[in-house]
Amino acid sequence: MSDQDTNTNKYDELRNIYKYYIDSYTALYRLKTENEEELNTIYNMIKTELIDSNNYFPKSIVRDILNIIPYNNRYTKSYLYLAKRITDDYHVTEVNKIPTICSFLFYKEYGITLYKYKKFKEIQFQNPNIHSENNIFTAIMDNDKERFIQFIERDDFDKEKTLYNSLYPIVDKGATLLELCCYHGAVDCFKLLRTKFDSQIAHNCIDFSFLGRNQEIMSECLKHQKPDEITMKYAIISHNIDFVTFLMSEYNSKMDLLACGQYKNLESLLVYFDQKNDINKCFIYSMMFDIPSLCEYFLYYGANINEKDLFGKTALHYMAANNSIQTAPLLLSRDIKINEKDNYGKTALHYAAENNSKEIAELLLSHGANINEKDRHGKTALHYAAENNSKEIAELLLSHGANINEKDDYKKTALHYAAENDNDETAELLISFKAKINEKDEEGKTAFHYATYNDNIEMAKLLLSHGAKVNERDKDGERPLHKAAFLQSKKWSNFFFHMVQKSIKELSLVSLLFNSQHHFLKQKSQNFFFYMVQKSIKKMIVKKQFFMLLQT
The missing domain is CATH 1.25.40.20 (Ankyrin repeat-containing domain)
Known part of the structure; x- marks a missing residue:
């Protein structure tokens, strides 16, 4: 149908249909209570209107709630309480893509770690109280x-x-x-x-x-x-439609439809649609609300299913990035370009991998998504899965034939990204699928280099147990063994000794002595250092020992 056929009173019509969604998120963003009874009323509305009736993922709602805290932090404990009610009732154990400070406060309040960041408990926040x-x-x-x-x-x-x-x-x-x-x-x-x-x-x-x-x-x-685009963004976050329309009418401020989706302000998107009648734009960003009937509405009135926004993204990109599982079948049943790339060269599968959207990834693969497609930096979906610790996605991709040792433009494999980002579980999975342990990137670094540089001893142990070379040089001449020698914790001191014992045939003794002495003498650990070197030297043939000294 043409634009002229569109209902002239679009806002009122759609506002009434999606009142349940708008009112639920308005209650969250405009929350002003610490009263438990009032909080339970809000919780019951969220539970009834979003989760039970409309099948929204509980973990997605928890993410949305915790993401509000930086914009209404007076009621931090109220948001934590609401999130806890959902995690208890729906057995939510892990939520990604939330502010680390919010995950920390949830842990501090309830002793539960939602965001599985490896060094989470070691993070030092500025004045959390x-x-x-x-x-x-x-x-x-x-x-x-x-x-x-x-x-x-x-x-x-x-x-x-x-x-x-x-x-x-x-x-x-x-x-x-x-x-x-x-x-x-x-x-x-x-x-x-x-x-x-x-x-x-x-x-x-x-x-x-x-x-x-x-x-x-x-x-x-x-x-x-004078208000600018940031002002409009905060007006959208406020979930006060009068503020948004005021900026549009008095200052001719442009609506930020991406912010509407990010901060769940459907009402502002509907106001924009009512005033501008821009069906294609509204269709693209409607994916972020995961409402199939709204998606169908825009398609019915002529939205181009393959339309792109300023960033080159189609509706499919936003569907994948936001894990819009309810809307996905509707899009994929149409003539949509499954491998279309945005301005960054990323396909929908890249975004599904980046955001650990397993169900979306499965649907995309079943509809012909190219599993080894590369973005403009040469990264495949597997690279993104490894980088973001999307273990389930990584396993899915590997089971469908993803090239485990594929390198991007920086010559990094998926294992490099797993090690660089402290993603131990994903690294273990990659190794089980025969990832090359000692592959080097353009800087000459192996995964083991990144493990030591990040002070990740668990990753280092994992890699070493599968044949990682501790004495491999990068382009700057640095070796993992050197970095381990400079790490100051007791756990690394003990592990360093194990590295020396296990890899004695690789060692350049002079380099080892110089780097290790510098650290351990400084730390007043001379006795431990010389004990370690003596134990290592006993394993070496004297002739080979002098040969190594001469050659270094």
Whole structure:
């Protein structure tokens, strides 16, 4: 059908149909309670409307909930509580693609690790308990004017103070006190900073004000800064449709449909569709909501199933990247190009592998996806599976004939990526499928180099037990054995001794002595070092020993 046949009252019609989805995510993004009874009401809505009635994956909902925390961190514990209810009721044990700080807080609160990052417990976060302490930041969060005044009247008060914290969208350069006021909607604290210290309104202020949702702060910020695409993004995250339409009408701001999908703001996408009638764009990004009837609606009214966006992505790319399993059969039943590449040379199968979407990968392969297709950097789906620890996808790809030792443009194999990213389980799988242990990339590094460089002793043990060469040089002349000698932990000291014993025939003794002495003497471990070398020398023939010394 043509565009002219489209229902003229599209927004009202579609808003009514998908009210269940819009209201559920609006309740999550605009959450303002710590009351358990009220939280249970929200949970029951999510459970009924999204999971039980519309078959959304519980782990996807958990991911969505935890991803909200950096944009509404005052209610961090409320989001953790909702996520815990879902993990308990639906036996969710692992969730990927969530902020590491959120996974850490979930672990701290409940003792459960959702994000299986190997060095997760070793990560040092900046002030993870910032809001539980008696400080100026908590006063701002609570908009506690009296307590805030106490802080700013101290002799040591620094008006330029900034907060570096992973719970906020800005981490690298920190958030100023005025920006924090905007983020939390702390209008009283905001006014004090403006009147007493003449704190300047930066662009982050206007962006954050849309998250804080305080009209007075927003109005003041708009007097000093002009909204841009970041402002629109935060308006979309706020899930306040009035903010979005205000920017569109008053400032001619462009709708960010990708952000609509990323932050589950279906209502904003419907507003854009109602105003612009851009069926193809809306169709592409509708994949991120995984609603088959919405996808079918756009196709019925003439959407081009192979249309591409600015990034060269088709609906199939977004379907795979977002694990939209309910919408997948509908797309694949049409004349869609299964191996179409985006601007990065990636196919839908690349995205399925990258995001561990096993069901999607199976469907793509059954419909003719090229298993060894390469992106513009020469990476196959198996490279992405290994890089992102998508073990199930890797196993699926290998069982369908993926080339296990295929190299990308940097001459890296899947095993290189598994080792480089500390993905032990995937590495073990690759080795079981006969991956070449000592293959070198363009820098001359083997997987064993990456294991030692990353201080991953479990990976090193795995590789060594399957024939990794500890004395192999890269292009800079570095050997895994040298790096192991410099690692300071006790576990590496013991393992280093094992490496020397197991690989004595490979060793260049002079290089070993020089590098190891430097480290162990510095660490006051001379006795251990000489004991280790003496044990190794006993295994060498004297003639061979001197030969090696002369040749090095």
